[in-house]
Amino acid sequence: MSVVERGPAVARAVSPPVPARRQSPSPAKTVVVIAPLWLTIALGLWGIRRQNTMWGDESITCQLAHRDLSQIWHTAQHVDLVHALYYAVMHEIFGLFGGGLLTLRLPSVLAMSVAASGVGLLGLRLAGPRAGLLAGLVFPLLPQVQKYAQEGRSYAMVCALVTWATYALLVSVPHRARWRWAVYGSTMLLACLLHEFAVLALVAHGVTLVVSRLPRPVLRAWSVAAAGIVAGLLPLAIRSAAQSEQVSWIGGPVRLQYFLVVAVMGVACARAPLAVRGPVRLSALAVPILVLPGLLLLITSLVRPLFVDRYVLYSNIGIALLLGAWMDYFHRRQRSSRTAWIAAVAVLAALVQPSLSLRTPQSRSNDATAIGAAVREEGRPGDGLLYLPGQHRTLTAANPEDTRFLTDLALAQDPVSSNTLAGTELPARDIAARMLEFDRIVAVRAVGVNSPTNLQEEAKTSTLRRYFREYGTTHVNGARVTVYVRDDVPPPKAGPRANSPGASGGVTR
Structure with a gap:
């Protein structure tokens, strides 16, 4: 057999195998x-x-x-x-x-x-x-x-x-x-x-x-x-x-x-x-x-x-x-x-x-947006702000504008600088003393949650009970926002919103 005749056979012998085609998804x-x-x-x-x-x-x-x-x-x-x-x-x-x-x-x-x-x-x-x-x-x-x-x-x-x-x-x-x-x-x-x-x-x-x-x-x-x-x-x-x-x-x-x-x-x-x-x-x-x-x-x-x-x-x-x-x-x-x-x-x-x-x-256990809106609605510039308990400070943190003009009475260090979720709070005695400096306090009380028992929380509740009276409460999904006034301060005049509904619930006076 000549070289020319052997060529195709050799070419077939050394040709690379054809790769198998991947099957496309059915x-x-x-x-x-x-x-x-x-x-x-x-x-x-x-x-x-x-x-x-x-x-x-x-x-x-x-x-x-x-x-x-x-x-x-x-x-x-x-x-x-x-x-x-x-x-x-x-x-x-x-x-x-x-x-x-x-x-x-x-x-x-x-x-x-x-x-x-x-x-x-x-x-x-x-x-x-x-x-x-x-x-x-x-x-x-x-x-x-x-x-x-x-x-x-x-x-x-x-x-x-x-x-x-x-x-x-x-x-x-x-x-x-x-x-x-x-x-x-x-x-x-x-x-x-x-x-x-x-x-x-x-x-x-x-x-x-x-x-x-x-x-x-x-x-x-x-x-x-x-x-x-x-x-x-x-x-x-x-x-x-x-x-x-x-x-x-x-x-x-x-x-x-x-x-x-x-x-x-x-x-x-x-x-x-x-x-x-x-x-x-x-x-x-x-x-x-x-x-x-x-x-x-x-x-x-x-x-x-x-x-x-x-x-x-x-x-x-x-x-x-x-x-x-x-x-x-x-x-x-x-x-x-x-x-x-x-x-x-x-x-x-x-x-x-x-x-x-x-x-x-209402499909969730609380509504942080409505809670913050209720605080903004009920609070006045210069009012004190209190969280009961303090760990639920996170409920109003989504929109800082809701609490911008209020003073957080128990806060010692904010959440960011303290590397916490809700910040750190003052000692019980200091919380009580700061509360007595204010005539009006807006209190945010989480509902459906067991509140911790510690000196700070006891100081908040006992001071409110002894020196303040409840003026009105707004019920929202997951919390109650209550305005307290000092006993020795005349009750504020009922404004246009004294009997208006709150952010996600009613207001009681």
Whole structure:
């Protein structure tokens, strides 16, 4: 054979292999990701301003995120260390987009939208495209999800991270690649650093793997990742334990009814023969993450009350998956879809009223905007200002103009310079002496909260009782704003607003 004849054969022998073309996402997968995302964004933007009001915890986010990073860190050494990372994230967001109400809440809307897409993908992987789409669409309709999607706190971000950590866990099970487990571990650790009760989802993941009877190498890989997560969280947990007074306001389980209802509903759905795809059954993943975190908090509450529904917001992943899979099962079982459509319309109609109420100021336990407005309305330039208790000074800090012309009688050092949330207060004797220098005092009294018993608070109440009389009280969501006048001062003449309604309630004289 000549050289010319051998040429093509040689060329074929040394030609590089053609790289395999990556498969594009299937249309079903695209819909499962996009549809829940946009539904959650739409619901999150609907009424996001809540009539331009802000509640107390959001006010704290706003105040701390406006401090620089060093001040946030120094404040966290005294109080609220568990939220320090979230405040740092919001500080950077405020620096880029400004510190308005939309900037405060939009990160939660986007985080919850990402969580909804993750729920859809979980359902797709566990039970098929239709179950995934239904689960992803159910998730943003849940009242608790709608509520915290519009809140300037860390819980929506934690929910998104736990959702995608759960998806990373499912992806890691069949492949067993170390980098996949590293992704799972780092995502879960970040969720725990944003709020340490996210570690309860780690317990649920472990139960899922055990009941699924997966091979020992998988359990070993998860154990290594879990150990890394706990080790990374441990310093924060130890330091924040010294700030346990931050949860002293929890007198018992807060909004326990929602958790009990969805837990019972989820367990009932899990009894149906749901679709199964892969080594992990949907019920084996969804039931533990729905039930275990809340149950563990309830058990802990037998020693110290810690159960608050938003601490385990991510448990809604479980109920969304179970409802989506149950509706898929119901659709497959019914020959006609008419019944399914009627049921869907009935559920949507039932959700209208809760969805509307969640977008009102009254849907939160207090209204910092209304409290500040009531102080501004009732106070006169030169009046004294008193907080009962002092820790609730944060309720009027969102808008400094509300208290600009009043004198804070108990304040020794302001919150920023003292690296605290509410500042530091004078000794009891000095507070009483300053109170007696004023003829009128505007007192802000938080309601529904156990007031601490200390010398400063006793001095405030006893001085008011002995030397002042109540002139009028404005009731607002979460507080009472009361004007006191000295007993030896003639009562002021009733002005035009003596009998006018307050910012969010009535005025009594």
